[in-house]
Amino acid sequence: MRQIIRLFSDYLSQYFKTRLAYRADFVGDFLSNLVSELINLVFIVVVFQHVSLLKDWSRDEIIFIYGYFLIPFALFSMFFGFWDFNERYIIRGEMDRILTRPVHNLAQVCLESMAPDRIFGVITGLLIMGYAAIRLHLSFAWYDIPLFILLVISSTLVYAGVYTGIAAISFFSDSRTGISPMIYNIQNYGRYPVDVYNKAIRITLTWILPFAFVGTYPAAYFLRKEMWYTYTMLTPVIGVVFFAIGLSVWNWGVKKYQGAGS
Amino acid sequence: MAKLYAELIRIRFLTMLAYRVNYYSGIIIYGINIGAYYFLWGAIYGDQQSLGGMTAEQMTVYVAIAWMSRAFYFNNIDQEIAQEVREGKVAIELIRPYNYLSVKLAQALGEGMFRMLFFAVPGMILAGLILPIHFPPTLGHWGVYLLSLIMAFIINTQINLLTGILTFFLFRNEGMMRAKRVVVDLLSGLILPISFFPVWAQTLMGFLPFQVINYYPSKIFSGAIAMSDVAGVLWLQFAWIAILYLPITLLWRRARRNLVVQGG
Numbered sequence: 001m002r003q004i005i006r007l008f009s010d011y012l013s014q015y016f017k018t019r020l021a022y023r024a025d026f027v028g029d030f031l032s033n034l035v036s037e038l039i040n041l042v043f044i045v046v047v048f049q050h051v052s053l054l055k056d057w058s059r060d061e062i063i064f065i066y067g068y069f070l071i072p073f074a075l076f077s078m079f080f081g082f083w084d085f086n087e088r089y090i091i092r093g094e095m096d097r098i099l100t101r102p103v104h105n106l107a108q109v110c111l112e113s114m115a116p117d118r119i120f121g122v123i124t125g126l127l128i129m130g131y132a133a134i135r136l137h138l139s140f141a142w143y144d145i146p147l148f149i150l151l152v153i154s155s156t157l158v159y160a161g162v163y164t165g166i167a168a169i170s171f172f173s174d175s176r177t178g179i180s181p182m183i184y185n186i187q188n189y190g191r192y193p194v195d196v197y198n199k200a201i202r203i204t205l206t207w208i209l210p211f212a213f214v215g216t217y218p219a220a221y222f223l224r225k226e227m228w229y230t231y232t233m234l235t236p237v238i239g240v241v242f243f244a245i246g247l248s249v250w251n252w253g254v255k256k257y258q259g260a261g262s
Numbered sequence: 263m264a265k266l267y268a269e270l271i272r273i274r275f276l277t278m279l280a281y282r283v284n285y286y287s288g289i290i291i292y293g294i295n296i297g298a299y300y301f302l303w304g305a306i307y308g309d310q311q312s313l314g315g316m317t318a319e320q321m322t323v324y325v326a327i328a329w330m331s332r333a334f335y336f337n338n339i340d341q342e343i344a345q346e347v348r349e350g351k352v353a354i355e356l357i358r359p360y361n362y363l364s365v366k367l368a369q370a371l372g373e374g375m376f377r378m379l380f381f382a383v384p385g386m387i388l389a390g391l392i393l394p395i396h397f398p399p400t401l402g403h404w405g406v407y408l409l410s411l412i413m414a415f416i417i418n419t420q421i422n423l424l425t426g427i428l429t430f431f432l433f434r435n436e437g438m439m440r441a442k443r444v445v446v447d448l449l450s451g452l453i454l455p456i457s458f459f460p461v462w463a464q465t466l467m468g469f470l471p472f473q474v475i476n477y478y479p480s481k482i483f484s485g486a487i488a489m490s491d492v493a494g495v496l497w498l499q500f501a502w503i504a505i506l507y508l509p510i511t512l513l514w515r516r517a518r519r520n521l522v523v524q525g526g
Contacts, residue, residue: 025434032441039448046458047306050313055305182287185294196305201297 004107011111019117030120037070037124040191057193060135061223067128068222069191069215072155074121080160082113083180086170096259106164106250138222151218151232154239158213159187161242164250171253183209190215206231213238266360267368274372289381292329299325299453314458319394320484321455326389327480328452330382335415335475337370340439343426348434350523363423363514370419396485403485406492410479413499418475420506421446427510430517451477471502 019026044066048059057065082089089095089109101108133140166179190211194202205212213235220228278285300322307318316324343366346352355362389395398404425439432438447453449472456464456477467473478495481487487495 022432022434025432025437028432028435028437028441030437032437032439035441036444039444042448043454046454046460049460050458051306051308051310053308055308179287182290182294185291189294189298192302192305197301201301 004103004111007103007111008114011114012116015114015116026117029117033118033121034124037121040066041128055193055195058136060132062192064129064132064136064138064223065193065215065219066191067125067130067132068152068219070125070128071122072152072159072214073187074118074125075152075156076159076163077121078115078118079110079156080113080163081115081118082109082167083184085109085167086180090170093259095257099254099257105254106247133222136223138224140222144222148222151221151235154236155214155218157239157243158210158235161239161244161246162209162211164243164246168246168250168253171257187211187214192216210238210242263360267364270365270368271372271375274369275376278373278376285380288377289385292333292381292385296325296329314455316455316457322393323395323484324455324480326386326393326395327483328476330386330389331411331414331476331479331483332452333377333382333385334374334411335418336377337373337419337422339366339370339419340422340426340429340442341436342366342369343423344429344435344439347429352521353523356518356521363427363510366423366426367416367419370422371415374415398483398485403482403489406489406496407479407483410474410482410492410496410499413496413503414475414479417471417499417502417506418446418450420503420510421471423510424506424513427513427517430521433522446472446475449473450475451480471506474499474502 041063044059044062047054048062052058054062089098095105098105098108098112103111163180163183166183169179186209189197189201189205190213193216194205194212197205202212212231217228217231218235221232303318303321303325307313307321311317313321343352346355352362355365386395390397398407421442425435425442428435428438449467449470451473456467456473459467474495478487478499482492482495
């Protein structure tokens with residue numbers, strides 16, 4: 001573990017060297033992330049000019065959930081940014097190189113594709129949450145802060161687990177899977193309260209692809225929605241369980257992997 | 263020359279046909295997105311009859327039509343250009359006896375036709391069975407819609423060419439291309455009909471080319487624009503094509519002079 005952290009700082013400095021070589025892109029990336037984050041906010045704000053409630057949620061509650069949603073997603077894309085895993089590692093055969101490296105192969109892949117600039121997503125999320133919290137006159141106790149950190153880490157683990165498991169499918173099939181963009185689109189369902197959707201989607205989002213645990217459920221605690229507390233408390237469990245599943249699928253896949261690149 | 267481009271369109275069409283997995287996952291992605299907005303709008307409407315001048319039913323139909331139109335006009339040629347610049351392949355492309363940008367346009371058209379034929383048309387038929395979609399009543403209406411859709415395709419592709427050409431100067435601009443994609447989705451009326459925006463925003467958007475990409479064609483399809491007013495929309499689209507042609511030509515001329523081939 002200590003080795004991974006040392007490597008992390010080395011990769012970090014290397015990362016900034018490569019990124020700053022293309023300064024326009026660095027700024028462009030930052031702006032593009034900000035724009036994508038704000039556009040969803042525009043959607044919420046414009047829609048709530050016409051209605052006052054979405055199911056039982058007010059505008060500021062929805063904005064609060066959205067702010068929370070951004071934070072684990074930013075952390076996830078910071079450390080698990082291998083969106084092109086299938087293309088880059090399997091089809092081009094980079095995975096063979098990974099396997100010769102001394103650290104755990106998943107850690108190596110993460111190190112190579114990390115995106116520290118996504119930290120801005122965390123800041124945007126916190127600002128949006130803060131704005132909504134002030135408008136809602138929410139009050140927090142001291143223990144809400146460690147709880148918040150715990151929930152954010154759990155939500156990030158949900159993402160990491162689901163995504164690692166999905167990426168591992170590439171080990172079994174050496175052709176393009178096109179699954180990661182699919183997952184990317186599904187996670188958007190987590191942006192809004194799950195009771196918006198019908199029962200089948202709600203169950204899927206809770207137990208199968210648990211993206212309700214990256215937004216609604218944990219955020220509901222800070223909004224003091226007691227009807228969701230059970231699910232809030234389940235968040236760490238779901239996070240750990242899904243990450244464990246993802247990791248075992250990954251390890252199993254690596255064992256099965258035969259090399260496909262040239 | 264026309265034969266060459268027809269061949270390029272055909273090849274791209276066949277390439278799309280070959281990558282079947284992409285096709286299936288594409289369908290699922292559109293399904294996921296349409297589903298998300300379907301439920302979201304359902305919850306937004308709740309008990310309300312009409313919002314922003316549209317009933318809940320009209321909104322459902324709008325979402326379906328808007329996404330199906332997108333299937334035709336959407337493409338990633340800017341990212342293809344960026345990749346070819348980055349990998350140095352663009353040098354080979356430039357010495358070939360054709361116009362690089364027209365080639366990209368042709369490829370985009372092949373892609374759009376593929377998605378139209380194998381995705382939007384069956385999708386629309388399916389949607390027509392479930393939703394109360396009023397299809398354009400006469401052949402004339404269909405023709406006008408298709409014409410506006412083709413112009414929407416050209417405008418969207420021109421915007422993609424612009425962001426693609428910028429790679430020649432910036433070397434890497436994935437961030438900008440991603441931002442452009444979400445901005446186009448929002449301002450073209452795909453995720454939110456323009457009539458929902460506050461008046462000042464609508465006025466502002468009137469000065470931008472995005473709303474003629476999706477909002478107007480979709481409204482023509484649903485018959486919300488009277489046949490007598492359609493000509494105005496088509497002229498507006500045509501004007502945007504002409505306006506966007508200018509910066510593309512200028513930038514392209516400079517890009518070829520400035521080209522730095524890094525890889526290859």
